Amino acid sequence: MPDPADLARQLADLLGPRGWIAGVEAAPWQRDWLDRHGAPPLGVARPGSTAEVAAVVRACRAAGVALVPQGGNTGLCAAAVAARPGAVILSLARMAGIGPPDPSSAAIEVGAGVVLAALHQALDGTGLMFPLHLGAEGSAQIGGLIGTNAGGSHAFRFGMMGDLLLGVEVVLPDGSIWNGLRAVQKDNAGYQLRRLFAGAEGTLGIVTRAVLRLFPAPRQRATAFLALPDLAAAVALGTRLRAEAGEFLTGLEFFSDLGLGLALKHLPGLSYPLATRGGAYVLVEVASGSGLVPLDDILAGVLEWGMGQGLVRDGALAASEAQRAGFWRLREEQPEGQRLDGPQLKHDIAVPPGRIAEFVARAAPLCQGLLPGVRINPFGHLGDGNIHYNLSPPEGAGGFAGADAALGLELARLATAMGGSFAAEHGLGRTKIALADALRPSEERRLMWALKQALDPDGGLNPGVLVQG
Numbered sequence: 001m002p003d004p005a006d007l008a009r010q011l012a013d014l015l016g017p018r019g020w021i022a023g024v025e026a027a028p029w030q031r032d033w034l035d036r037h038g039a040p041p042l043g044v045a046r047p048g049s050t051a052e053v054a055a056v057v058r059a060c061r062a063a064g065v066a067l068v069p070q071g072g073n074t075g076l077c078a079a080a081v082a083a084r085p086g087a088v089i090l091s092l093a094r095m096a097g098i099g100p101p102d103p104s105s106a107a108i109e110v111g112a113g114v115v116l117a118a119l120h121q122a123l124d125g126t127g128l129m130f131p132l133h134l135g136a137e138g139s140a141q142i143g144g145l146i147g148t149n150a151g152g153s154h155a156f157r158f159g160m161m162g163d164l165l166l167g168v169e170v171v172l173p174d175g176s177i178w179n180g181l182r183a184v185q186k187d188n189a190g191y192q193l194r195r196l197f198a199g200a201e202g203t204l205g206i207v208t209r210a211v212l213r214l215f216p217a218p219r220q221r222a223t224a225f226l227a228l229p230d231l232a233a234a235v236a237l238g239t240r241l242r243a244e245a246g247e248f249l250t251g252l253e254f255f256s257d258l259g260l261g262l263a264l265k266h267l268p269g270l271s272y273p274l275a276t277r278g279g280a281y282v283l284v285e286v287a288s289g290s291g292l293v294p295l296d297d298i299l300a301g302v303l304e305w306g307m308g309q310g311l312v313r314d315g316a317l318a319a320s321e322a323q324r325a326g327f328w329r330l331r332e333e334q335p336e337g338q339r340l341d342g343p344q345l346k347h348d349i350a351v352p353p354g355r356i357a358e359f360v361a362r363a364a365p366l367c368q369g370l371l372p373g374v375r376i377n378p379f380g381h382l383g384d385g386n387i388h389y390n391l392s393p394p395e396g397a398g399g400f401a402g403a404d405a406a407l408g409l410e411l412a413r414l415a416t417a418m419g420g421s422f423a424a425e426h427g428l429g430r431t432k433i434a435l436a437d438a439l440r441p442s443e444e445r446r447l448m449w450a451l452k453q454a455l456d457p458d459g460g461l462n463p464g465v466l467v468q469g
Contacts, residue, residue: 005065038081040237067204071144074136077429112143131158149199151425156383162198167211173456216289226315227278231357251285255379263337276314350424353385
């Protein structure tokens with residue numbers, strides 16, 4: 001059996017002092033974002049090129065050592081850390097090149113280690129934008145976003161990460177390199193291989209470069225913050241907004257009064273912009289690349305209708321970019337406000353958008369039956385039905401009294417029964433495999449395992465993620 005120390009020396013020689021980190025210096029890569037998972041690795045490989053990635057893959061395969069790809073390590077399902085000691089973590093952070101945007105093709109080529117916020121900054125002033133936005137964009141990397149098929153707050157308008165992916169370069173589990181960097185939307189020369197790696201969480205190959213779709217940057221926006229009586233009113237208002245605003249509707253978010261209260265309590269600089277509180281809140285944004293579209297009139301017309309129907313209690317239109325940013329912070333700081341309040345359980349649910357209020361109404365008694373007094377904070381994406389159904393312990397309690405797994409299972413069962421998903425945009429990682437095995441059709445799970453075996457028969461690439469052999 002190969003000696004792991006020999007592999008460590010080989011990788012150190014291959015990658016140099018910037019590219020191989022071991023011992024206590026590898027600690028920052030060891031644990032997941034929630035600090036619940038992660039075993040000490042043999043070391044962290046930080047290649048600077050696709051050729052070096054391929055060499056690392058071949059060396060680990062020959063040594064029989066597991067290889068775990070890691071981007072910004074902002075995931076919530078422990079897919080980017082090792083389950084057992086002695087694996088090699090492969091960080092793509094050094095592969096952060098950003099090519100020039102192509103305005104005629106509305107595309108750009110980037111390295112897998114590019115941080116999402118850096119891509120947004122690079123496009124400032126070009127007249128183009130990349131439309132993916134999420135709370136972790138200051139740390140999340142393009143490769144990880146592809147691996148998890150990230151969604152975010154604009155997915156209902158522009159699609160998930162896989163929809164924004166035109167081409168990819170991938171190092172396969174045997175160390176060979178597939179160059180699929182074609183900047184075309186229509187490419188039906190067989191299986192849609194580029195989509196195979198969106199959502200695969202690093203189990204089928206390591207994305208090293210990508211060609212991404214761009215869109216015209218908006219020349220104008222209109223943003224409103226609304227207080228509503230309940231989530232049923234939010235669903236009804238969302239239906240009207242989609243009908244009236246159509247392709248100009250780019251943001252449609254919701255959250256609860258509990259979540260708002262926690263954010264206002266724990267985060268300095270936040271302020272509530274209305275005179276009236278609600279049972280639910282909606283943040284709506286319309287935008288256009290044309291200065292000729294009457295966005296304010298469209299949005300004001302829907303809000304006037306909503307007030308007339310009793311769906312909107314109070315609301316405000318952003319009068320400046322600073323006020324717009326303040327509205328968005330109230331939504332984006334929901335997870336942080338709850339985190340600062342103490343322990344929490346995160347559940348990433350999706351149901352058909354028209355059934356959001358129904359899910360929340362049916363889920364509450366299930367949770368209260370398992371843990372009386374548990375505090376429920378649903379928030380998320382009204383446009384696509386994604387509910388971040390986060391729980392806090394009862395007031396004064398320090399934890400969930402051992403009900404963690406039961407709460408997750410009951411919520412997953414309900415989402416499945418309602419035609420939805422228990423893994424909307426965070427993926428399965430290591431933490432949701434049991435739910436998938438229990439609640440998804442056996443044919444679906446067998447197909448995934450067959451793909452894994454076909455591409456990675458040795459099982460060395462991110463073992464224990466998505467499927468369990």
